[in-house]
Structure formats: structure tokens, C-alpha cells
Amino acid sequence: MPATLARVRRAQEAMRARGVDALFVGPSADLRYLLGYHALPLERLTLLVVPAEGDAALVVPELEAPRAVASGAADLVDVRTWGETEDPFRHVADVVRAAGVADRPVYAVQDRLWSAFTLRLQEAIPADGWVAGTTVMRELRLTKTPEEIAALRRVGRAIDDVHRRVPDLLRPGRTESEVGRDIAELILAEHDEVNFVIVASGPNGASPHHETADRVLTAGDAVVVDIGGTGDGYCSDNTRNYVLGAPPDGYQELHDVLLAAQEAGVASVRPGIAAEEVDAAARAVIEAAGYGEFFVHRTGHGIGVEEHEEPWIVAGNDEPLREGMAFSVEPGIYVPGRYGARIEDIVAVTASGAERLNTVDHDLTVVPTG
Amino acid sequence: MPATLARVRRAQEAMRARGVDALFVGPSADLRYLLGYHALPLERLTLLVVPAEGDAALVVPELEAPRAVASGAADLVDVRTWGETEDPFRHVADVVRAAGVADRPVYAVQDRLWSAFTLRLQEAIPADGWVAGTTVMRELRLTKTPEEIAALRRVGRAIDDVHRRVPDLLRPGRTESEVGRDIAELILAEHDEVNFVIVASGPNGASPHHETADRVLTAGDAVVVDIGGTGDGYCSDNTRNYVLGAPPDGYQELHDVLLAAQEAGVASVRPGIAAEEVDAAARAVIEAAGYGEFFVHRTGHGIGVEEHEEPWIVAGNDEPLREGMAFSVEPGIYVPGRYGARIEDIVAVTASGAERLNTVDHDLTVVPTG
Numbered sequence: 001m002p003a004t005l006a007r008v009r010r011a012q013e014a015m016r017a018r019g020v021d022a023l024f025v026g027p028s029a030d031l032r033y034l035l036g037y038h039a040l041p042l043e044r045l046t047l048l049v050v051p052a053e054g055d056a057a058l059v060v061p062e063l064e065a066p067r068a069v070a071s072g073a074a075d076l077v078d079v080r081t082w083g084e085t086e087d088p089f090r091h092v093a094d095v096v097r098a099a100g101v102a103d104r105p106v107y108a109v110q111d112r113l114w115s116a117f118t119l120r121l122q123e124a125i126p127a128d129g130w131v132a133g134t135t136v137m138r139e140l141r142l143t144k145t146p147e148e149i150a151a152l153r154r155v156g157r158a159i160d161d162v163h164r165r166v167p168d169l170l171r172p173g174r175t176e177s178e179v180g181r182d183i184a185e186l187i188l189a190e191h192d193e194v195n196f197v198i199v200a201s202g203p204n205g206a207s208p209h210h211e212t213a214d215r216v217l218t219a220g221d222a223v224v225v226d227i228g229g230t231g232d233g234y235c236s237d238n239t240r241n242y243v244l245g246a247p248p249d250g251y252q253e254l255h256d257v258l259l260a261a262q263e264a265g266v267a268s269v270r271p272g273i274a275a276e277e278v279d280a281a282a283r284a285v286i287e288a289a290g291y292g293e294f295f296v297h298r299t300g301h302g303i304g305v306e307e308h309e310e311p312w313i314v315a316g317n318d319e320p321l322r323e324g325m326a327f328s329v330e331p332g333i334y335v336p337g338r339y340g341a342r343i344e345d346i347v348a349v350t351a352s353g354a355e356r357l358n359t360v361d362h363d364l365t366v367v368p369t370g
Numbered sequence: 371m372p373a374t375l376a377r378v379r380r381a382q383e384a385m386r387a388r389g390v391d392a393l394f395v396g397p398s399a400d401l402r403y404l405l406g407y408h409a410l411p412l413e414r415l416t417l418l419v420v421p422a423e424g425d426a427a428l429v430v431p432e433l434e435a436p437r438a439v440a441s442g443a444a445d446l447v448d449v450r451t452w453g454e455t456e457d458p459f460r461h462v463a464d465v466v467r468a469a470g471v472a473d474r475p476v477y478a479v480q481d482r483l484w485s486a487f488t489l490r491l492q493e494a495i496p497a498d499g500w501v502a503g504t505t506v507m508r509e510l511r512l513t514k515t516p517e518e519i520a521a522l523r524r525v526g527r528a529i530d531d532v533h534r535r536v537p538d539l540l541r542p543g544r545t546e547s548e549v550g551r552d553i554a555e556l557i558l559a560e561h562d563e564v565n566f567v568i569v570a571s572g573p574n575g576a577s578p579h580h581e582t583a584d585r586v587l588t589a590g591d592a593v594v595v596d597i598g599g600t601g602d603g604y605c606s607d608n609t610r611n612y613v614l615g616a617p618p619d620g621y622q623e624l625h626d627v628l629l630a631a632q633e634a635g636v637a638s639v640r641p642g643i644a645a646e647e648v649d650a651a652a653r654a655v656i657e658a659a660g661y662g663e664f665f666v667h668r669t670g671h672g673i674g675v676e677e678h679e680e681p682w683i684v685a686g687n688d689e690p691l692r693e694g695m696a697f698s699v700e701p702g703i704y705v706p707g708r709y710g711a712r713i714e715d716i717v718a719v720t721a722s723g724a725e726r727l728n729t730v731d732h733d734l735t736v737v738p739t740g
């Protein structure tokens with residue numbers, strides 16, 4: 001049985017265990033995970049309908065049917081195409097009816113289905129309850145199989161290789177955007193897709209979600225480079241810090257603290273501790289060094305077929321870590337108006353601790369300015 | 371008053387006219403349209419809350435607050451940031467409560483809000499009715515102001531200029547993907563963002579939504595090139611057809627029919643006719659020539675701050691055309707296993723007919739193969 005049909009069966013088991021009568025999955029990471037079909041997010045409805053018992057069906061617009069079939073989805077589930085002037089929700093209702101769902105059903109909707117579709121579903125197939133798709137999907141995706149960890153390991157090495165070439169691209173006089181475009185090409189050479197490229201220089205480094213801008217790199221700049229792509233369906237994500245010539249005042253010290261914090265976070269990882277303990281371990285180091293107010297985000301996020309997924313490594317998340325979970329450990333320190341730094345590795349939880357899936361040098365890389 | 375706050379006020383008027391008590395808008399084209407804020411679609415909630423009366427507020431994660439403020443959104447509406455461990459829906463409920471909405475309210479949710487957020491909203495602020503955000507937004511976005519048409523005209527010229535350079539990129543021995551990357555660079559030179567690049571050669575041209583693949587271009591190939599980007603917030607979208615050397619058997623004839631069909635579609639456009647009549651006008655020419663079964667999609671889609679938006683130019687849509695509407699007229703003929711062709715212009719409805727916003731040569735372009 002192809003791995004993907006096994007995943008549909010596991011989803012059905014999870015639905016029966018949780019009292020969910022059907023699951024609806026639009027174009028999303030969950031659809032890729034379940035069927036291997038990378039559907040486009042279009043205003044025309046594409047929806048995988050998975051009843052708790054019986055056969056799943058994929059409702060697709062006629063126009064998309066060739067892509068759906070080419071993906072192999074038709075080998076796994078019944079594909080029902082709808083024509084340009086038909087109501088696709090009648091097909092959805094037919095599949096649900098054919099599966100003979102309960103009288104007062106509870107339905108789960110994949111988390112990222114557009115509200116326009118969610119509201120139409122609620123109209124087309126009234127139910128007693130509507131729950132988030134994650135109710136069904138999170139357990140499947142939260143811990144990875146050894147094959148999935150191997151895929152994350154491969155893509156982790158690929159992004160490490162990109163970081164090794166970043167120093168060649170950083171030169172005073174180039175803009176962040178120019179550097180970003182070169183990095184995107186390197187990512188694409190090692191992955192199937194570029195997910196994001198952050199090149200945050202000087203004061204831009206103090207904004208954790210800055211992407212790239214027209215700012216020109218200058219000697220003495222600290223540069224945060226946070227990059228990721230998708231290869232064979234799994235995501236990479238890795239952040240390192242660079243300086244052009246001598247580090248600005250205080251930056252090496254800040255980076256030393258950050259490195260110790262990241263080490264402490266990774267060292268804390270083992271099955272059974274709560275996700276928030278990893279956050280606390282990294283944060284404690286930064287707070288003790290007096291930088292607490294400058295660490296303005298959570299310590300990490302899960303990763304897999306999506307670049308951001310559960311488990312969230314954040315205060316308040318008491319989810320116990322389990323072998324096979326994979327997530328980022330990425331503390332950051334952001335000094336507004338001056339500079340910022342973030343060190344990020346993806347780690348996989350092992351039976352006794354953590355395996356780092358990124359191993360490229362963690363130190364601050366000094367790029368000679370000539 | 372900045373144009374964007376005027377748009378929020380117009381949305382509030384539309385809400386009062388339609389009995390909607392509040393509108394919720396997540397990261398989307400509607401948010402860009404209303405506030406000029408290009409928010410990232412993240413698992414952390416960003417939500418513009420617009421009550422029918424009173425002041426709107428933007429609920430943003432702390433981490434995104436600098437981007438929201440930099441966008442100018444804070445000059446237009448109250449920005450309420452929520453911290454990493456807070457429940458953002460309490461902020462949403464507070465804004466709704468402060469606006470004093472009706473007892474049995476009806477709420478509108480922007481069409482692309484993720485279901486995870488939609489379901490949480492339905493829990494956090496129970497209502498008598500939940501309607502699609504388009505109920506409020508469609509009238510605002512359906513007809514464009516003269517300034518918006520001017521923006522579409524500028525971006526139309528930009529994509530025409532890219533098409534003028536496509537023949538230089540098409541050579542036997544290059545892959546679709548290589549050509550596509552070059553085209554993406556040309557688009558980026560003329561726009562702020564690349565939206566999509568379709569280079570569909572030979573039999574790949576028979577799949578309307580093929581993007582690019584590793585297929586190597588060969589003398590005698592027909593190539594469909596459908597490209598678009600975003601400039602100053604407005605989208606371009608233009609399709610032309612090329613052949614490498616002599617056209618394959620029957621292709622020139624097919625293209626002649628298609629050109630006549632596209633002309634007929636554009637010629638039919640004027641205020642007062644139904645959107646579906648444009649589809650019918652183009653389709654009639656293709657059917658009369660015996661290619662009806664190979665025209666497998668609607669004739670067009672509206673365009674503006676989004677590349678696909680209302681009005682849909684499709685059978686069954688009796689929406690009367692109005693001055694200021696802008697949409698594509700893009701009939702196609704797809705012969706499975708052989709080749710395909712599509713000719714697309716964006717047109718704006720004028721007082722008496724249509725203005726083509728793309729004017730680059732519509733004929734089949736023969737690229738010499740040396």
C-alpha cells in the first residue's frame with residue numbers, strides 16, 4: 001500500500017477515535033501529506049472528503065483534473081470532477097451521503113480551508129459540530145516516522161550547504177535583495193522550492209520577520225540570514241549570523257549569549273519534558289545575561305511538510321515532547337535601531353535527547369571586507 | 371483622507387446597507403485593499419475588525435506590529451497587539467463589544483480567512499448568521515475607480531514589454547523552466563512581484579494550468595506563455611502563443627480561430643450585457659469552427675488587487691457589466707497530446723465598450739530557429 005493511502009487510513013482511525021464523522025481537506029500541506037497532491041489554492045473548490053468509514057473522494061474542478069490525476073491521487077481515491085457551471089458542494093454532499101454518516105454529525109475542516117468554502121460547507125451539509133481539522137491531523141503529523149526524519153535530515157544538509165556559500169555573497173555595496181536573489185538560486189539548486197529568504201542587515205536585523213530590502217550592506221554590518229526551502233516534500237529552515245568585517249560594539253558578546261542560549265535549548269530536549277521547557281531553558285540564559293526584553297518571540301516551531309507546524313516551542317505549551325517530533329530551536333536577540341541575531345537549528349527528538357539536523361558552524365561568521 | 375480609510379468607510383456603508391454588523395478581514399487582498407497592509411499569512415492571527423458603526427481595529431501579533439506600523443495601517447485604525455501567550459480572540463471580542471453590535475448579529479468573514487480562525491471566531495463571538503466577506507467587499511472591488519484603471523493600464527504595459535522580449539528567450543534545447551526563470555526576472559524588473567509564469571510547450575500546452583517543467587524546447591513546438599505580476603498593488607496577466615520555426619500541422623488554423631474568438635469576446639463587451647455573454651461570444655466562434663470540445667474553461671476572470679477576482683466571465687453569470695469593471699478575455703483551445711493555445715488580454719469596461727489594457731501583437735509569433 002502506498003504510504004499516502006496508509007495515511008488516509010490513519011486519519012480515519014483518528015476520526016473514529018475522536019468522534020469525527022468526516023474530514024474536509026482543501027489545497028494545503030495536509031492534502032499533500034495525505035494524497036501527495038500539491039493542489040493550487042484556487043477560487044474553484046478542490047476538496048478531499050474523508051468519511052470516518054468507507055472510501056474517501058477528491059472533488060476537483062474539471063480544469064484541475066489532469067494535475068490531480070498526474071499526481072497519482074486518482075490511484076488512491078475516487079476523483080470526482082465538477083464542471084464550470086456545476087455546484088461542487090453537491091458532489092461533497094453526495095460523498096458524505098454515500099458514506100452514510102451519523103444523524104447529528106461532527107465534521108472537521110482542514111485548518112486553512114478558506115472561510116468562503118467553510119461557510120458553504122456549513123450550509124450544504126448541516127452538522128451538530130464543526131471542529132478544526134487539526135483535531136484529526138495533528139497526531140498524524142506531530143511525530144515523524146524514521147523515513148520522515150531522514151527526509152528532514154537530507155533537506156537540513158541541503159540548507160547547511162547553502163549557508164556555507166553565504167559568505168561569498170556578502171559584500172559591502174550589495175543590497176539585501178541582491179544577496180537574497182543569489183541565495184534563492186542556491187536554495188533552488190538544492191531544493192524543489194524556495195520557501196523564504198531573510199537577509200536582515202544592520203538595524204533591519206532587529207525586526208524578526210524582515211525579509212529583504214534595498215538596504216546596501218556596509219562594512220561593520222551584522223547580517224541575520226534565515227532561509228528555507230522544500231525538498232521532496234519536507235522543509236528546511238536555518239538561521240546564522242554574519243558580520244562584514246569587525247563586529248559592531250557589543251555584537252560578539254550578544255552572539256555569545258545567544259549561542260549559549262541555543263545550546264541550552266537543544267540540551268534540554270528529551271522525551272517527556274514539556275515543549276515550553278525548551279523555551280524556558282533558552283530564555284533563562286538570555287534573561288540571566290540581561291537581554292530578556294530583546295527576546296520577543298517563542299523559541300521554535302515544529303517543521304515537516306510545512307515550515308511552521310506543531311509543536312510550538314512556547315511558554316504555555318505543556319505538550320510533552322515525544323520521540324520523532326521535529327522542531328526549530330531559534331532564540332533571538334533584537335536591539336531596536338541597532339542590530340539583531342538569531343541562531344536556529346532544526347532538531348529531532350530521539351529516545352534520549354535531540355539530534356541536530358543542522359550542523360553548519362554556529363559561530364558568528366566574520367566575512368573579510370577586503 | 372487617505373484612499374484606504376475612505377475604503378474602510380465605504381465598507382461600513384456597504385455593511386449597513388446589507389445588514390452586516392461586523393466584518394473580519396485576515397491577511398488577504400481585501401486587507402491590502404482596505405488598509406494598504408500586506409500582512410503575512412501566518413498561524414498567528416492578524417485580523418482587521420470593522421464594525422458597521424464606529425472605529426475599526428487591527429489585531430496583530432506583537433511580532434508583526436513593526437510591519438503593521440511601517441505599512442501605515444496604524445495611521446488609519448487602532449492597532450491592538452497581542453502577546454505570544456495571549457488569546458487574540460479576546461481582543462477581537464473586545465473590539466466588537468466596544469462597537470456595541472446588535473443582539474443577534476450577522477457577521478461577515480473575509481473569503482480567504484483560514485477555517486481554523488473562522489471556527490474560533492464562531493466560538494468566541496456567537497452570532498445569528500455568518501456570511502461571506504464578499505457580501506461586503508464585492509461591490510467595492512467590482513468596479514474600479516479611474517485611478518485603479520490607470521494602475522491596471524500601467525501594469526498591463528509592463529507585462530506587454532515582457533512579452534516583447536520572450537522571443538529572445540525561446541530556443542530549441544532550453545527547458546521550459548530555464549525560460550520561465552528568465553521571464554520571472556524580466557517580470558520582476560517591471561513589477562514588484564512575480565505572480566506566475568506559465569511556459570507550456572508542445573503537448574504541455576494542452577493543459578491550461580501547466581506551469582513550467584523540465585521539458586526541452588524543440589523546433590516545431592508551439593509554446594503558450596501566460597505571465598503576470600503585481601506592480602503598485604495591481605496585477606497584470608497576459609497570454610500569447612509562440613512557435614519555434616514552422617508551426618505544427620493545424621496550429622496556425624487553430625490560432626486564427628482563437629484570435630477571431632478573442633476579438634469577438636472583446637467586441638461584445640459593453641455596459642449592460644451579462645458577463646456570460648462575453649463567454650458566449652468567444653465560445654460561439656470556437657464552436658462554429660468545430661473546436662468546441664477543446665475550449666474547456668471559462669473565458670475570463672476579473673482582475674485588480676488580485677489576479678483572479680470577480681467578475682467571472684462564465685456561462686451562468688448574469689451579472690451585468692458596468693463601466694470600470696476589468697477582466698481577462700482569454701479563450702483557449704487545447705488538443706490533448708498535441709498542443710494548445712490561449713490568447714488573453716485584460717480589458718476595462720468603458721462607457722461604450724472595452725479598452726484593451728494589453729496591446730502587444732496578438733498574432734502567433736514565429737521564432738526563427740536559425
